[in-house]
Amino acid sequence: MxxxxxxxxxxxxxxxxxxxxxxxxxxxxxxxxxxxxxxxxxxxxxxxxxxxxxxxxxxxxxxxxxxxxxxxxxxxxxxxxxxxxxxxxxxxRPGGKLxxxxxxxxxxxxxxxxxxxxxxxxxxxxxxxxxxxxxxxxxxxxPDHALARRGLEAWRALRQDDPKDGYEALLAQAKETPELQIINVDDDDASCFNGLQGAFSDDGFISWLRAREPASRPKGKQAKSLDAGLLLATGMDTAPYFGPDGGASGRVGRVLAMRALGANLQALNEDKRGVLHLAAMVDDVALVKELLALGLSALATDEAKATALHLAAEHGCVACIPLLVKGGVPVDALDQDGRTALFDAQRPEVARALLDAGANPNAGKGWTPLHQQAHFKDRAPVIELLLEAGADATRKDWGGLTPAEEALAHENPHLASLLGARRRA
CATH class of the missing domain: 1.25.40 (Serine Threonine Protein Phosphatase 5, Tetratricopeptide repeat)
Incomplete structure (x- = not known):
């Protein structure tokens, strides 16, 4: 054959x-x-x-x-x-035509x-x-070589006979260029942080910074630069790509270095978000712990009255959710639109983390999480989880609509069916 x-x-x-x-x-x-x-x-x-x-x-x-x-x-x-x-x-081998x-x-x-x-x-x-x-x-x-080269030089400094000399050198580098960034910066630019993540995560350096008394706050441009560096270090350096794994390594060291140099821990960005909000948006558990230990208010809200928990939920930052609630962020706090963090859960694992932390599936002013989730065609897994947790599909929002009616209004009949079937049952 x-x-x-x-x-x-x-x-x-x-x-x-x-x-x-x-x-x-x-x-x-x-x-x-x-x-x-x-x-x-x-x-x-x-x-x-x-x-x-x-x-x-x-x-x-x-x-x-x-x-x-x-x-x-x-x-x-x-x-x-x-x-x-x-x-x-x-x-x-090197040499000749490339x-x-x-x-x-x-x-x-x-x-x-x-x-x-x-x-x-x-x-x-x-x-x-x-x-x-x-x-x-x-x-x-x-230019790519500069990334590893700066990391190599930082580690060589830390491995000196007297580690404190290396710590001082790394802090001096942070003072020289406070506004370090992860993205939107050339590899060989002095403000590029890539390559330094490991050195700024060194346990000895972090312990030394924790014990160091913050310097007197400088004046003018230097103070503003330190505050900008602080906000970058806590998450702004990856904007607009917030979320888990957003370049988190080394953040604690950078933030403590800015604090040691006199940065204002109460600094806010243009959205009135502070360092706790930004740390939550990149799901940096170690940094959130550090900031809460430094006394940052868990009740802080941004210009939309959103808490750090709202931002963690919006960006899918599951790991930080229980830590923020345990640290004092009210799990059912309302933003200016009457929404709890549960409204912002786009994936079931985020909703589950909030529910496990004590979130009320029916909390909200004028509407409930089900009403908002019904707007989005891909939210069936979240809706199912909310219903299992006791969300009431018969409640009406300020416009007199049930979640099923909201789903139909947003052309999501499959969600309306899911909500209606549960309601009849």
């Missing part, structure tokens, strides 16, 4: 790569269109070096501007691609080194980082 013919369509790799190059050359690069095409290329030719390099570069762009999304969806695959590049390019191997290996080495210094490296690992950066620099001089 003769074998069946291969009906699988052959991929024109050269054509796809040409299209990818065009997409990545646009301003801004069209990453969401380029990445699927690169995956097609690698499915056909798994070790095509320039496809691996382009995909590595494209994923790295997402890592810089959407760290939460990258951590959830891309991290494991990204580092697998990076490590494959390092395997394929082992033995690449080759694909030099280009790809230089970036991958820089990424590997940065990842190491973001953690808690040993002295031996720091030596490996230094060697990797020297090799990467010899292959190609790119």
């Amino acid at each position: 003769s074998p069946l013919p291969d009906t699988k369509k052959k991929v024109d790799v050269s054509k796809l790569m040409k299209k990818v190059d065009g997409l990545l050359d646009e301003t801004p690069p069209q990453l969401d269109e380029a990445i699927p095409l690169l995956r097609q290329v690698l499915e056909a030719e798994p070790d095509r070096l320039m496809a691996l390099h382009s995909l590595n570069w494209a994923m790295d762009a997402t890592r810089r501007v959407e760290p939460d999304r990258w951590s959830r969806e891309l991290k494991a695959d990204h580092w697998r691609i990076r490590d494959r590049i390092l395997e394929l390019t082992r033995g690449t 080759s694909d191997a030099q280009r790809a290996r230089s970036l991958a080495l820089s990424q590997w080194a940065e990842e190491v210094v973001r953690g808690q490296p040993t002295d031996a690992q720091l030596d490996e980082v230094e060697a990797a950066l020297e090799e990467a620099q010899g292959l190609r001089d790119i």
